[in-house]
Amino acid sequence: QSMDSTLHYIHNDSDLSTNSSFSPEEERKSKVQDVVPQALLDQYLSMTDPSRAQTVDTEIAKHCAYSLPGVALTLGRQNWHCLKDTYETLASDMQWKVRRTLAFSIHELAVILGDQLTAGDLVPVFNGFLKDLDEVRIGVLKHLHDFLKLLHVDKRREYLYQLQEFLVTDNSRNWRFRAELAEQLILLLDLYSAKDIYDYLRPIAFSLCADKVSSVRWISYKLVSEMVKKLFMASTPTFVVDLMNELVEKFCRCHKWSGRQTFVFICQTITEDDCLPMDQFA
CATH class of the missing domain: 1.20.58 (Methane Monooxygenase Hydroxylase; Chain G, domain 1)
Incomplete structure (x- = not known):
């Protein structure tokens, strides 16, 4: 009973932003699932709210990004629609540490989601990370093989043209970046x-x-x-x-x-x- 009342309080306290292309009711339904208490998921999704960074923890978005693969695994790929908007919000976060956290785990998320969802929802994010700061790019580079092996052959071949770009870094003294490229x-x-x-x-x-x-x-x-x-x-x-x-x-x-x-x-x-x-x- 105590847990129920706590979750009820959390649910009521959540100030979730809504997608302008959906009505509030449609937005709410798109994030409904039956694996974990809905109020708990709503609280997790609210971690990307900018006001939380000011009132709760300045690194709350990074914590959200770190936990996302685990949340996705718990919910299952059938409930990815509950997390997709949050993932895209984190992937475009202004803080490079948030994007870096996602870059280091995108290959794990691809295993959880399967090839169809990966091709549709993760590949565009992956492509964005390839053009990001070196601190973010190293995340996808360290697991480049792990991610590319999950793609279909035709999609995988598209990255052949981009591999040479890894030779160019923001700092030419960043030799560990080139060493990692050779390993991959x-x-x-x-x-x-x-x-x-x-x-x-x-x-x-x-x-x-x-x-x-x-x-x-x-x-x-x-x-x-x-x-x-x-x-x-x-x-x-x-x-x-x-x-x-x-x-x-x-x-x-x-x-x-x-x-x-x-x-x-x-x-x-x-x-x-x-x-x-x-x-x-x-």
Whole structure:
């Protein structure tokens, strides 16, 4: 009885904003579900109300964003309509920390919602995060493979054209961003065809192999060696042959000693990881 009265008080105290395209009654019905007490959900949804940041907690929107995947899991994908507006409000919040929180969990939310809702409701938000501040972009980058593997092949291929944009950061000294990109590209090799790898991932990998920071280069050597392995196993042998020829031309015959050293390290990684049979390597 005490809990009921508390929830009744919370429900009455909630000052929820309404979408101008719906009447108050339609807005209320769009957020009705039967999994948790409705008053409790209403209170959670009210956390995006700007007045709450002034009267309750300045970081209340961030707390709301942090909890959203758990709330979505509890309600189930059939009740996503209750959370969709709140999610979009948080995704466009003025505070980058709120958007960053969502960026780090969007791949988990995609698993909860399934491919259809992800394509319709999460992909536009994901695309927005890709153009955001580095503090937000790192969230989607760290789980890039986890998110892209949930998309249909055609939709996944659309992101091939945008991967190169991760090489550009707000701060060029942010080498950990490029290191994370190299790590993710290794995982992405399993999601794309040999032609896509050669056309789109190869130029990025070669660029990372020439990075100014040693830690980035070492991860990139692993990336190139895995690329060699993947292309060697492809049905079209020309890709791996062209890749190896470019490695020789770009690094082995480089006029700088650092480029020639890069070639040696890539060869070392290829042999250590058995990416090529020894007769092919020779």
